Amino acid sequence: xxxxxxxxxxxxxxxxxxxxxxxxxxxxxxxxxxxxxxxxxxxxxxxxxxxxxxxxxxxxxxxxxxxxxxxxxxxxxxxxxxxxxxxxxxxxxxxxxxxxxxxxxxxxxxxxxxxxxxxxxxxxxxxxxxxxxxxxxxxxxxxxxxxxxxxxxxxxxxxxxxxxxxxxxxxxxxxxxxxxxxxxxx
Numbered sequence: 001x002x003x004x005x006x007x008x009x010x011x012x013x014x015x016x017x018x019x020x021x022x023x024x025x026x027x028x029x030x031x032x033x034x035x036x037x038x039x040x041x042x043x044x045x046x047x048x049x050x051x052x053x054x055x056x057x058x059x060x061x062x063x064x065x066x067x068x069x070x071x072x073x074x075x076x077x078x079x080x081x082x083x084x085x086x087x088x089x090x091x092x093x094x095x096x097x098x099x100x101x102x103x104x105x106x107x108x109x110x111x112x113x114x115x116x117x118x119x120x121x122x123x124x125x126x127x128x129x130x131x132x133x134x135x136x137x138x139x140x141x142x143x144x145x146x147x148x149x150x151x152x153x154x155x156x157x158x159x160x161x162x163x164x165x166x167x168x169x170x171x172x173x174x175x176x177x178x179x180x181x182x183x184x185x186x
Contacts, residue, residue, distance in 0.1 A: 022079075022118050048082060055144035056178065063138060094111075140170075
């Protein structure tokens with residue numbers, strides 16, 4: 001943890017009353033993976049709102065479709081005024097702007113941005129489910145979440161992130177890759 005992160009932890013910026021706290025998972029497994037995480041963070045903060053905190057970057061084998069390169073993943077805590085559907089629309093625009101193409105489910109991608117949590121709200125729309133419906137099955141999401149907020153309660157499962165991780169069926173190794181992508185976007 002750098003000095004800037006320590007200062008943020010000791011003196012967190014005040015959040016506007018209209019700002020919502022959102023947990024995003026960003027990741028990718030093709031191209032310059034580290035660069036794409038940094039660029040996604042930059043675009044998210046530019047178009048959606050300030051990033052309050054970010055986890056370390058973790059590397060894990062591909063989940064769901066295993067015959068592809070390993071992923072880098074990171075969780076961001078975003079403060080935004082956007083409602084869930086509008087936020088998702090902007091996230092999809094960012095993915096498209098970064099060259100994401102959706103060819104197959106769980107396939108290779110340079111960037112993927114998922115909304116894990118939006119405050120403690122449960123959203124069930126045809127194209128958007130929050131909390132992310134498979135979060136409890138994925139160590140690559142739970143481990144960086146644990147780093148940022150181990151006591152956060154999942155509003156669907158009514159368990160903390162720590163409890164979800166302890167019960168997680170995922171057996172893939174999740175290794176810390178780096179703690180700094182802040183200056184990685186060009």
